[in-house]
Amino acid sequence: MAKLGIMSFAHMHAYSYAAAINELAEAELFAIWDDDAARGKAAADQFKAPFMANRDAFLASGLDGVIICSENVKHRAMVEAAAKAGKWILCEKPLATTIEDAQAMIDVCKKTGVGLGTAFPCRYVAPLMAAKEDLDSGRFGTIYAAACTNNGSFPGGWFADEKLSGGGATMDHTVHVVDLLRWMFGKEVTKVYCENGNLIREGIGTDDVGSLHFEMEGGIKVSHIASWNRSKSFPTWGDVTMEIIAENGVLNVDAFNQKVNVYNDTAMKAEWVPWGDNADLGLVSDFAAACDEKRDPAITGYDGLKAVEVTVAAYKSAKSGEMVSV
Amino acid sequence: MNVALIGCSGMGVHHAGHATKAGFKIVACGDAIKERAVELASQYGADATTDCLSLCKRDDVDVVAVLTPTPFHTEYVVAAAEAGKNIFCEKPFGRTLEQCNTGIAAAEKAGVKLFVGHVVRYFQEFETIKAQIDAGKVGKVGFVRTYRGGICPVGAGNWFRDWDMSGGVTMDTIIHDFDWIRYVFGDPAQVFSQNLREQFDKAIDYAMVTFRMKSGIIVNTIGTWAHPGGFRVKVEVCGDNGMLQFDSSEAPLSVMMRETASGMPGMIVPGSPVGVSPYELEWHDFKNWLDGKGRPRVTPQDGVWAVRMALAALESADTGKPVAFN
Numbered sequence: 161m162a163k164l165g166i167m168s169f170a171h172m173h174a175y176s177y178a179a180a181i182n183e184l185a186e187a188e189l190f191a192i193w194d195d196d197a198a199r200g201k202a203a204a205d206q207f208k209a210p211f212m213a214n215r216d217a218f219l220a221s222g223l224d225g226v227i228i229c230s231e232n233v234k235h236r237a238m239v240e241a242a243a244k245a246g247k248w249i250l251c252e253k254p255l256a257t258t259i260e261d262a263q264a265m266i267d268v269c270k271k272t273g274v275g276l277g278t279a280f281p282c283r284y285v286a287p288l289m290a291a292k293e294d295l296d297s298g299r300f301g302t303i304y305a306a307a308c309t310n311n312g313s314f315p316g317g318w319f320a321d322e323k324l325s326g327g328g329a330t331m332d333h334t335v336h337v338v339d340l341l342r343w344m345f346g347k348e349v350t351k352v353y354c355e356n357g358n359l360i361r362e363g364i365g366t367d368d369v370g371s372l373h374f375e376m377e378g379g380i381k382v383s384h385i386a387s388w389n390r391s392k393s394f395p396t397w398g399d400v401t402m403e404i405i406a407e408n409g410v411l412n413v414d415a416f417n418q419k420v421n422v423y424n425d426t427a428m429k430a431e432w433v434p435w436g437d438n439a440d441l442g443l444v445s446d447f448a449a450a451c452d453e454k455r456d457p458a459i460t461g462y463d464g465l466k467a468v469e470v471t472v473a474a475y476k477s478a479k480s481g482e483m484v485s486v
Numbered sequence: 487m488n489v490a491l492i493g494c495s496g497m498g499v500h501h502a503g504h505a506t507k508a509g510f511k512i513v514a515c516g517d518a519i520k521e522r523a524v525e526l527a528s529q530y531g532a533d534a535t536t537d538c539l540s541l542c543k544r545d546d547v548d549v550v551a552v553l554t555p556t557p558f559h560t561e562y563v564v565a566a567a568e569a570g571k572n573i574f575c576e577k578p579f580g581r582t583l584e585q586c587n588t589g590i591a592a593a594e595k596a597g598v599k600l601f602v603g604h605v606v607r608y609f610q611e612f613e614t615i616k617a618q619i620d621a622g623k624v625g626k627v628g629f630v631r632t633y634r635g636g637i638c639p640v641g642a643g644n645w646f647r648d649w650d651m652s653g654g655v656t657m658d659t660i661i662h663d664f665d666w667i668r669y670v671f672g673d674p675a676q677v678f679s680q681n682l683r684e685q686f687d688k689a690i691d692y693a694m695v696t697f698r699m700k701s702g703i704i705v706n707t708i709g710t711w712a713h714p715g716g717f718r719v720k721v722e723v724c725g726d727n728g729m730l731q732f733d734s735s736e737a738p739l740s741v742m743m744r745e746t747a748s749g750m751p752g753m754i755v756p757g758s759p760v761g762v763s764p765y766e767l768e769w770h771d772f773k774n775w776l777d778g779k780g781r782p783r784v785t786p787q788d789g790v791w792a793v794r795m796a797l798a799a800l801e802s803a804d805t806g807k808p809v810a811f812n
């Protein structure tokens with residue numbers, strides 16, 4: 161059984177990973193550390209795990225691996241500390257906000273001999289897995305194009321503070337789909353165009369909509385919307401959708417469209433209640449196995465880096481107004 | 487008011503019915519293929535001819551409706567204008583900017599009224615969307631996404647599948663959205679686009695277009711001629727106080743016929759029945775103008791603008807660079 165710790169609950173996914181650890185027989189939530197002690201203590205209470213205020217003591221407490229869910233720009237320092245302590249690492253996406261940071265994180269893990277994974281739970285979302293399997297069967301023939309979205313509601317807080325997040329919706333909601341495209345098509349993104357801005361909620365400090373275009377190896381063309389454009393009254397948090405155009409047909413995935421529509425008079429807001437499989441279980445289960453087997457997680461730091469490269473190129477393109485090479 | 491129709495297949499048949507309902511009389515039908523002209527003319531007690539230029543000169547004709555494949559609009563627009571006839575021209579107004587300018591100049595010189603059939607401005611769902619935006623239901627708009635298309639159409643002599651003639655899904659189909667976007671959100675500042683022109687010999691096209699409007703709004707328009715069947719339209723508008731969505735696949739009426747001895751049933755045809763078709767509304771709007779009762783919703787310049795937007799999108803897709811409008 162893998163003894164796992166969580167470093168920082170700044171990113172809300174920490175809560176679902178903690179719940180997943182508690183649900184899985186092969187993992188144990190061994191300790192929690194957070195640079196925001198109040199937040200960390202509250203999480204420790206919620207998930208019935210010890211809170212440790214001192215990072216070095218936490219890393220020396222007998223953990224096998226850590227899941228890092230801090231603000232984006234703090235990933236590197238935490239990865240470096242955990243790697244030097246010999247801990248296996250699963251890092252929230254985006255792996256980093258710069259290529260330099262992502263590369264440094266990969267390097268330190270290699271040097272210290274620990275496994276590094278990037279948290280792309282979409283690879284464990286059943287409809288996306290089924291889509292990949294169908295594409296892998298070869299019956300679609302050559303893939304020509306894809307039109308994708310990763311829309312979301314405004315997360316607020318540090319997400320819209322560039323100093324902590326490294327960027328807005330384009331930073332937050334590009335990497336999932338880039339990873340899915342790489343994973344499903346087995347091809348890299350070679351060129352990026354991005355038009356973005358702060359267009360939905362004025363004055364938040366970062367972009368909240370990005371319309372991106374990619375060229376991938378083999379000439380595959382992609383449109384992608386990375387946004388925080390969902391209104392507060394929208395019945396769910398957002399979406400991941402892909403319409404894939406291939407030689408022999410078209411494949412559509414609306415990854416989280418496994419829902420029941422609920423209309424509750426107290427809430428006075430329609431709600432989509434999901435019933436699909438919990439993808440976090442697959443992600444955390446693989447990480448626990450990686451810790452036990454002393455191997456890299458299935459979705460590696462390199463995968464995280466490749467997605468970061470695209471995001472960095474997107475911001476470069478948005479600034480220059482040109483399509484840029486990755 | 488008497489109408490001469492030029493082009494008697496898809497749109498010819500369609501418009502003959504709608505113009506009649508709007509109070510026009512079909513007196514002559516012209517088509518390059520004699521049987522097409524004869525067949526339609528016989529239904530309306532009209533004359534049939536293959537000499538479409540002479541048809542424009544008939545004394546009993548008040549309006550010439552140009553419903554031929556796109557590259558053959560201008561010659562009839564010019565002939566009709568020179569004969570002093572008012573003109574109803576299907577979209578796209580022309581295949582090139584030169585054609586558009588020639589057509590406009592001829593109409594202006596002759597002082598005739600020219601209407602371009604951007605029918606989406608008359609679709610009840612699109613008018614409702616506009617009214618909701620105008621009523622402030624989504625607040626200040628920041629992002630728009632539209633989607634339109636289905637199977638690659640064929641047309642007389644396969645003209646839709648000839649790139650030089652139809653211009654693919656961009657010039658033929660999402661030009662509808664381009665016009666509507668400009669109608670509701672103002673002029674575009676620049677466009678970036680990708681398409682599948684290289685697959686067009688397989689009757690596949692797919693366009694992914696991003697406009698930056700002068701207002702700053704980002705618009706993403708997807709057009710498909712890549713589907714094996716069907717036709718779907720979607721719209722999403724996101725603002726600072728809400729959002730709205732429309733999806734034609736959520737149809738109020740759909741039928742499925744059981745297989746019979748005479749063979750396999752046709753495909754599922756969803757429908758959205760309305761008392762007065764948007765195509766009939768176009769003719770009413772045009773008639774009001776002819777009757778001296780106000781200007782129609784679509785001006786000739788709107789028709790030119792839509793072609794400009796489509797040409798710019800095609801240019802961007804060819805060059806891999808954004809194209810600015812000035």
Ligand SMILES: NC(=O)c1ccc[n+]([C@@H]2O[C@H](COP(=O)([O-])OP(=O)(O)OC[C@H]3O[C@@H](n4cnc5c(N)ncnc54)[C@H](O)[C@@H]3O)[C@@H](O)[C@H]2O)c1
Pocket residue numbers: 492493494495496497498516517518519522538553554555556558576577578603605640641642643645658
């Ligand atoms: N507004 C809409 O919803 C809509 C829908 C479809 C097509 N359109 C537009 O309408 C126009 C016609 O499209 P369609 O679907 O009816 O095509 P179609 O192929 O069904 O019909 C075109 C007709 O024009 C005839 N024709 C061809 N060349 C001619 C020429 N030089 N002179 C006279 N007749 C000629 C053909 O024989 C044919 O009968 C196109 O510009 C198209 O883009 C608009």
